[in-house]
Amino acid sequence: YPLQTHASGVLREYGRSTGGREAECGPLVAVDHWNRCIAMHMFDGMVTVLPINQYYDPTQIDGAAGSGLKQGMAKRGHTSVTPPVLGEPFHVRIEERTLLSLCFLHAPMALLPQLALLHQDSRGMQHVISHSVDMRKKDLILYSNTSKTAGGVPSPSQRLKKSRVDGGSGFIIPVPPPPSTSAAAAAASASVSTSSSSATPKALSFSHMMGGVLILGQRQITYHNTAAGVTKVLPISPSLLLTCCLVEDENDSMGAIPGGGSNVRFLLGDETGRIHVVLLMSSSEGGGNAPTSLHLDTLGQASISSSLTYLPGGMIFVGSQFGDSQLLRILDEPIPIVGDAQTSEDQRLASGMEFGESTFLSVLDEYVNLGPIVDFDLVPTAHSPPSSASGGDSSSAIAADAAAAQGSALQHRQSQVVTASGSSTNGSIRLIRNGIGMNECASVDIPGIKNMWGLRRKWADKDDGYLVQSFVGETRILGVTEEEEEEDGENEEDEEDGGGTLEEVMIPGFDSSSSTLFVGNIAGGDLLVQITEREIRLVNCITLQCVSTWSPTDLDPDNSGAMITVASGNEFGQLVVALRGGMVLHFKVEDAIGLTFVEKSMMEREVSCIDLNPLRSGVTSDNTSSDAMDIDEPSKVRCAPVKSEVAAIGLWDDFTVRILSLHQSMPLKELLRVHLGSSDEDEE
Known part of the structure; x- marks a missing residue:
């Protein structure tokens, strides 16, 4: 899907104006769950807040805005119908100096955004505290300010605070309230928003609707909710937790438990690449607004995660800066660990949280990094x-040294x-290394196969109809069989998109008892050509019967042991074959005459390979180049075959490529010799 940038900017100038020092722990960012603001910590002792325009409509940014947008902007004195998504940022001072993590708490919309901070004091103690963000006054209502208890600020007893948490805590995660209390919070927010604007809001009590925080430490995981008065601690083996994500799936039935309670689950990734799941279990007893117990289970091993994202259907995307990113599936039952896909047993015992010789994770795909x-x-x-070579005159030695230098x-x-x-x-x-990457779409295990070619049933067909396979001492053919239509009312487009199946077929004109060296379509006469070790066979596309043959014994009847070793051809009807001993023969296929011998030439060594592909593209029937490609309406007119003017031939034990002429005036004459591994080219 295309990505569109709705807002961007540089905050470097704001940092210079405040004169702050960059934070030692790096920049921290958090977004309010009601999409009201974004909080950023980039400089010590300061938090930058970016208000989010509630009337911003991304679907109408390029056109006229709706009436609702106009009315909302008119109330605030704005005249533009396309306001920016982000408002002017403002900076607020905080008492905490060393911030380790920050997040917005899950709270009713009637309350101001509640910003929770994990910070460390000068003695190395770590604490969690929350403040209220007042965007209208562009200020931060600190926890210590108990005089401001109106206007969407929680009462002092409901404000989040936890002192002296685990010393190795890395970050905090907001925990949403149970679904029942979330619905009540939404209803309460709606009632507050519809109340009289003249009435002064009093201190709000949302103790049963406030969410808590999950504090991830190296030795323990702590859940704390000041409003509910609940603190739960889960000791763990020493481990540095790096990433976390909330598990949200509408089709997941694991969230509800008997007794009217609910589960809140998070996925955690640690420094060794293990994926854990932590469950916050709650029951209907006591209001069901806070977890009653914490449970941690290890799912398996993956890449060391830099980000975790839970996808519906029990899948996890693991984004990694330290290895390959992965797409995983959570299994219902554990499977054995195979090979080196997981960490060794010694590594698991050394890092703790042992999960045995099985895993609940299956790798669906990997993305190379x-x-x-x-x-x-x-x-x-x-x-x-x-x-x-040793010996020779000095000029040849100098030329050899130059060639060696160029080759190096x-x-x-x-x-x-x-x-x-x-x-x-x-x-x-x-x-x-430099090259072309291939993605495997499907595979079929066919042992003993030596080569394959695709053949069209007729030269003018758009798609191939045969798959010719060459084995040792035999040739097999798979044909595409179209599936019969079960319904008569299908349109032509559906018929074109309908697939077929491959099944073994027979072409009577082909020699199936010999290995095939070359197979192709020939435009002239609409023929098929098969070249085996013993002969060249031309087959009619309509009758599938052999119409012409040639064998090495036709050239020399006394040499009954002559065999074809290498062969090549093209759709124009040009064929070049090599016999045992280095003899190269040139043939052409003509409509009325059939197979015609043209010329022969003797090479110094055995021929290893031949290529007859033309060096220029064909033209269609309306004399337009076939290089012009129309994706929306592909042309069904096949390009006319092109005659090749040269043939490329390689020899065994000779690091050269010979370019031979196929022109009628000088057939099989050597035009060029290219030495592989050097840039020298000798024209003859």
Whole structure:
């Protein structure tokens, strides 16, 4: 989906104007659950608040705004119908100096945004405290200010505060109230908003509607709710928890428990890559507005998480800066740990929270991440430059040295990069080279296969109809069989999108008892060509019968052991085959004559490969280039075949490519010889 930026800016100038020092723990950000403001801590002793415009409508930002937006803006004296999503930021002083984490509490909308802070004092003690954000006055109502108990500020007994929490606490997480109290909070907020504007709001009592916080420490997990007067502590083995996310799933039946209570669950990721789930269980006894117990279970091992996101359907996205990001599925039953996919038993025992030899996590997909790259090196490829021959005159030695130097330079340009990527348990060695990546969509296990070709039933067909497979001593053909339509009322578009199945078929004109070296369509005469070790066969596309053949014995009847070793062709009807011993033969297929021998040439060594692909594109029937591609309406007219003017041939034990002419005036004449591993090209 496309992303659209609705607001952006730089707060560097605001920091310079305040003269503050950048926070040692880095920038901290929190968003109010009612989308009223954003709080940021970037400078010691200061919090920056960005108000969010409640009348901002992203769907009408490019056009005329609705009447509701106009009325709301008119009440506030605004004349623009497209106000910015964020208001002017303002800075407020706080008493706490070293902030470790901040978040907005789950509270009714009738209350001002409640900002909770986890801070550390000069003696190293850590505490949790909350303040109210008054955006109308652009001020922060501190916890210590007990005189302001009206205008959406909780009473002093309901304000969150917890002193001397676990010394290794890293961050705090807001915990929503149970669903029943959330509905009551929404109703109370609505009643407050519809009350008379002339009446002065009194101190509000929402003790049963206020959410608490979950304090994640290295030795314990603490839940605290001052309004409900509840504090629960869950001791854990020493572990540094890095990430957390709330589990929200409308189709999840695990949230409700017998007795009218409810569960609140969070996913946690620690420094070793383990994924845990913490359950805050509550019951209907005592109002059911606070958890009665905490439970922690380990699901399994994953990449070290930098972010966690729970997706509906029991899936988790693990975003990692230290390894590959992963898409996981939570299983109902544990499965055994296979291979090195999980950490070793010694690592699990050393880090605590042992979960045995099984896991509740299954990896659905992985997203490669090379960073952080700790170290890297360039490794040359296996190709080495040609060595100079001993003896000879000085000029040949100088030329050989120059060729070796050029080959060495080319070798370094083709080097691969070996990186030491990741960190901790996600460390790995990665090999990077230039190339094209392939994504496997489907696979079929066919042992013994040597080569494959796609064939169209007719040359003008749009899609292939046969899949020819070459094995040792035999050839098999799979044909696409269209599925029969069960209903007669389907439109043409549905028929085009309908798929088919592959099943083994027979083409009578093909030799199925021999290995196939080349198969292709030929435009002239609408023919199929099959080249085996023993012969060349032309097959009619309509009758599927063989109409013409050629074998090496036709060239020399006395040489009964002659065999075709390499073959290639193109749709224009040009064929080039190589016989055992290095003999190269050129054929062409003509409409009226059929298969015609053109010329032969003898190579110094055995031929290893042949290619006849033309060097230019074809043209369609209306003389327009086939390179012009129309995605919306693809052309169904196949391009006319193009004649190849040259053939590329490679030889065994010879690091060269020979370019031979296919022109009628000088067939199979060597035009160019390219030495692989060097930049020297000798024209002849």
